[in-house]
Amino acid sequence: MGSRRKRVNYAKWGYIFILPFFISFFIFSFIPLADTIRYSFYEYYRSGIKEIGPNFIGIANYIDLLKSDMLKYAGNTFILWMIGFVPQIVIALLLASWFVDARLKIHGQQFFKVVIYLPNLIMASAFAMLFFTMFSTNGPINSILSSLGWIKKPIDFLGSVFGTRSLVGLMNFLMWFGNTTIMLMAAIMGISPDIFEASEIDGCGRVQRFFYITLPLIRPILAYTLITSIIGGLQMFDVPQILTNGQGTPDRTSTTLIMFLNNHLKSKNYGMAGALSVYLFIVSGILCFITYRITNNDDADGSKAAAKKAKKEGRK
Amino acid sequence: MKKKLLSMALVSAMLVGALSGCGSDDAKKGGGSSGSGGGDTTAEEGKVINIYSWNDEFFKRVNAVYDQVDEVSKDGTVTKLKDGTEIHWIINPNQDGVYQDKLDAALLNQADASDDDKVDIFLAETDYVFKYTDAEADVALPLTDIGINPETDLADQYDFTKVIASDANGVQRASTWQCCPGLLVYRRDIAKDVFGTDDPVKVGEKVKDWDTMKKTAEELKEKGYLALASYADTFRLYGNSISAPWVTQGETVIKVDQKIMDWVADSKEWKDAGYFDDTVKGQWNDDWNKAMGSKSKVFSFFFPAWGIDFTLKPNWDGDDGMWAVTNPPQEYNWGGSYVLACRGTDNPQHVKDIIMAVTGSKDNLLQISKDYLDYTNTVSGMKEAAADSKTYASEFLGGQNTFEYFAPVAEKIQMAPLSAYDQGCVELIQNAFSDYFQGKVDFDKAKANFETAIKERYPDITEVQWPE
Numbered sequence: 001m002g003s004r005r006k007r008v009n010y011a012k013w014g015y016i017f018i019l020p021f022f023i024s025f026f027i028f029s030f031i032p033l034a035d036t037i038r039y040s041f042y043e044y045y046r047s048g049i050k051e052i053g054p055n056f057i058g059i060a061n062y063i064d065l066l067k068s069d070m071l072k073y074a075g076n077t078f079i080l081w082m083i084g085f086v087p088q089i090v091i092a093l094l095l096a097s098w099f100v101d102a103r104l105k106i107h108g109q110q111f112f113k114v115v116i117y118l119p120n121l122i123m124a125s126a127f128a129m130l131f132f133t134m135f136s137t138n139g140p141i142n143s144i145l146s147s148l149g150w151i152k153k154p155i156d157f158l159g160s161v162f163g164t165r166s167l168v169g170l171m172n173f174l175m176w177f178g179n180t181t182i183m184l185m186a187a188i189m190g191i192s193p194d195i196f197e198a199s200e201i202d203g204c205g206r207v208q209r210f211f212y213i214t215l216p217l218i219r220p221i222l223a224y225t226l227i228t229s230i231i232g233g234l235q236m237f238d239v240p241q242i243l244t245n246g247q248g249t250p251d252r253t254s255t256t257l258i259m260f261l262n263n264h265l266k267s268k269n270y271g272m273a274g275a276l277s278v279y280l281f282i283v284s285g286i287l288c289f290i291t292y293r294i295t296n297n298d299d300a301d302g303s304k305a306a307a308k309k310a311k312k313e314g315r316k
Numbered sequence: 317m318k319k320k321l322l323s324m325a326l327v328s329a330m331l332v333g334a335l336s337g338c339g340s341d342d343a344k345k346g347g348g349s350s351g352s353g354g355g356d357t358t359a360e361e362g363k364v365i366n367i368y369s370w371n372d373e374f375f376k377r378v379n380a381v382y383d384q385v386d387e388v389s390k391d392g393t394v395t396k397l398k399d400g401t402e403i404h405w406i407i408n409p410n411q412d413g414v415y416q417d418k419l420d421a422a423l424l425n426q427a428d429a430s431d432d433d434k435v436d437i438f439l440a441e442t443d444y445v446f447k448y449t450d451a452e453a454d455v456a457l458p459l460t461d462i463g464i465n466p467e468t469d470l471a472d473q474y475d476f477t478k479v480i481a482s483d484a485n486g487v488q489r490a491s492t493w494q495c496c497p498g499l500l501v502y503r504r505d506i507a508k509d510v511f512g513t514d515d516p517v518k519v520g521e522k523v524k525d526w527d528t529m530k531k532t533a534e535e536l537k538e539k540g541y542l543a544l545a546s547y548a549d550t551f552r553l554y555g556n557s558i559s560a561p562w563v564t565q566g567e568t569v570i571k572v573d574q575k576i577m578d579w580v581a582d583s584k585e586w587k588d589a590g591y592f593d594d595t596v597k598g599q600w601n602d603d604w605n606k607a608m609g610s611k612s613k614v615f616s617f618f619f620p621a622w623g624i625d626f627t628l629k630p631n632w633d634g635d636d637g638m639w640a641v642t643n644p645p646q647e648y649n650w651g652g653s654y655v656l657a658c659r660g661t662d663n664p665q666h667v668k669d670i671i672m673a674v675t676g677s678k679d680n681l682l683q684i685s686k687d688y689l690d691y692t693n694t695v696s697g698m699k700e701a702a703a704d705s706k707t708y709a710s711e712f713l714g715g716q717n718t719f720e721y722f723a724p725v726a727e728k729i730q731m732a733p734l735s736a737y738d739q740g741c742v743e744l745i746q747n748a749f750s751d752y753f754q755g756k757v758d759f760d761k762a763k764a765n766f767e768t769a770i771k772e773r774y775p776d777i778t779e780v781q782w783p784e
Contacts, residue, residue, distance in 0.1 A: 045775045045776070046420075047736070047774065047775075047776045048446075048447040048450055048453055048736040049420055049423060049424075049447055049448065049450070049453040049455055050450075050452065050453050051424075052775075052776065068768075069768065133602060136601070136602050136603055137594075137595035137596075137597075137603055138595055138602065138603050138606050139602070154595055156594075156595070156754075159597070159754055159756070245601075247747050249747075249750070249751065250751050250754070250756040250757070251751050251756050251757045251761065251765065252765065252768075260772075263769070263772040263773065264772060264775075266413065266740075266772075266773050267772075267773055267774055267775055269775050272775065
């Protein structure tokens with residue numbers, strides 16, 4: 001009897017050893033999460049040093065947020081993300097397909113891989129600080145341009161909507177294209193070389209090969225990249241925050257959702273900030289669900305779905 | 317079984333490791349030392365005085381003038397007094413509200429903290445001192461409660477510093493060693509080039525009020541110079557002489573003062589006329605700092621004593637003696653660090669002594685003026701300093717005695733009572749109208765942006781009223 005029990009007991013060590021993670025997750029992630037949701041239904045902030053609330057006020061915070069400029073900031077966030085993401089995915093696809101192309105035989109591949117990944121290692125805030133200094137009206141970029149004789153008056157990059165948004169986009173692009181390239185390279189390398197060979201024997205050109213073979217076959221990873229980038233984009237904060245000194249200038253056109261959230265946290269307005277977080281949570285949750293469906297679907301070419309459909313039709 | 321115990325021990329060790337991260341951190345912040353002489357909590361004074369501040373300003377001044385100081389630890393975190401009591405310095409930077417966050421957390425925890433962890437003294441700047449002197453919040457002790465009678469003990473202080481240090485009922489709850497009247501600081505070489513003289517009296521004549529200064533700005537512009545760096549430079553002159561507080565006690569309505577609207581109108585006019593440096597947007601940024609360099613075309617800045625020392629001097633890359641001070645077009649006060657005694661302190665006697673030593677003793681204050689160039693909070697002492705050009709000559713300003721110019725300004729300063737919303741109002745109104753000055757938004761949009769921003773910052777604000 002004893003020996004039998006002992007054998008069964010082996011499994012529990014596994015649980016015991018993963019227990020610390022679950023306990024710390026519960027304390028440091030789950031409880032705050034539950035609290036955030038709970039407080040979003042309360043009026044709870046600080047006025048000076050005095051604490052107001054928590055008073056239960058139902059969904060008033062949610063309604064107030066919808067009445068505020070939240071959707072405008074969501075729009076800002078989306079625009080800033082797009083400016084960074086479009087060039088990022090294009091360049092990453094191009095680089096990835098070049099790097100894995102057996103025929104191109106690029107020398108020093110490893111070196112380039114490291115270099116394009118490097119910007120990702122810099123802290124976003126330090127990166128933004130650097131750009132802020134470089135592109136300030138008396139900064140080095142303006143002095144270079146004027147000493148080259150290209151401009152007469154310094155360009156006020158951060159004073160215009162176009163300038164600020166482009167800079168934020170540029171920074172996000174620089175920081176993330178290396179990461180995306182490496183991910184896509186892995187995806188392309190996962191495609192069986194047989195397919196490429198077969199296509200070449202059939203007389204497939206390089207462009208055709210890219211559009212008809214590479215792209216369709218890396219679709220799941222591409223979708224994954226897209227969704228994770230959207231979720232990352234939703235949480236865009238440090239780059240525009242530092243670049244515009246937390247003001248989202250000019251005229252709040254570079255205020256992102258999280259900067260808006262941060263404005264509420266200045267007065268420790270946990271209620272309003274909580275409600276905003278819940279909105280973001282729901283949107284991210286939906287996006288996660290979509291990613292999950294896409295990545296867990298091993299039916300990349302759609303054959304299973306087709307078979308299912310056929311079966312269904314057959315039943316009718 | 318042994319293995320089981322061992323692994324249980326390992327697991328718990330991991331857990332403790334994971335959890336202790338936050339705990340030990342808090343203990344450090346509280347500056348808690350339960351070590352030597354800890355348990356002694358009789359009716360006597362506590363053994364540890366905790367002082368919260370955002371830089372080493374107060375630290376240096378206490379160590380310099382408080383006669384009970386025995387020695388300062390090498391890392392600058394502990395000052396030992398002669399009777400064995402220790403002052404623990406808890407310093408958090410002001411940037412991004414870090415200091416106030418940490419201080420607020422400590423104050424909210426004050427009632428539960430052990431005696432040695434209680435905050436005894438903390439500092440606050442003019443912009444947010446009211447948050448703490450507020451009678452309703454009641455975190456700072458009225459000075460009378462610790463045995464200081466402001467009317468007799470602090471009779472020599474400037475009246476406006478007492479206004480700043482008082483709650484809405486006029487009860488003084490803070491005291492300062494520093495008084496921050498501001499002056500106009502100008503470049504001598506530019507003055508010579510444009511006016512033919514760099515004499516402070518003659519230049520002062522040219523900037524004696526806003527209308528005259530505008531004409532002077534035009535003169536400077538014709539010669540290719542700029543009167544001031546940016547619209548933010550003039551803000552304190554208008555913003556600190558408002559007639560009523562931003563928010564009346566007990567109300568939740570922000571009343572924008574006419575003075576602020578004057579600042580908006582004048583700044584727009586000056587900006588469009590080209591009297592400001594177009595590349596400088598606001599203060600405390602790289603462009604602003606560069607405007608103080610020798611290559612800049614900017615003629616003048618508005619600064620109190622600390623500004624000349626901490627801001628202008630490090631940014632100036634030319635020789636000493638190229639700058640001079642003169643009277644500003646309008647008297648103003650800018651900044652000031654206030655010392656507050658915290659409710660719940662276990663060292664009332666020491667707290668009183670320290671506050672008196674640093675803010676209420678004329679000799680000590682004159683000493684501070686000599687050593688640190690502060691314009692200190694003693695009316696009679698500053699009069700002496702103004703007359704004593706030998707001791708107080710500033711090398712950086714070409715041998716000028718700045719006290720001579722500060723003293724008349726300090727006497728004329730009128731401060732409106734403060735409100736707990738000042739810091740946000742001052743910051744956000746400048747941000748909102750910055751876009752307007754640069755032509756990014758129209759006037760009404762700038763107003764709307766201010767309303768949005770202020771309601772975000774202070775959720776209890778219900779309305780913003782603009783002057784007619």
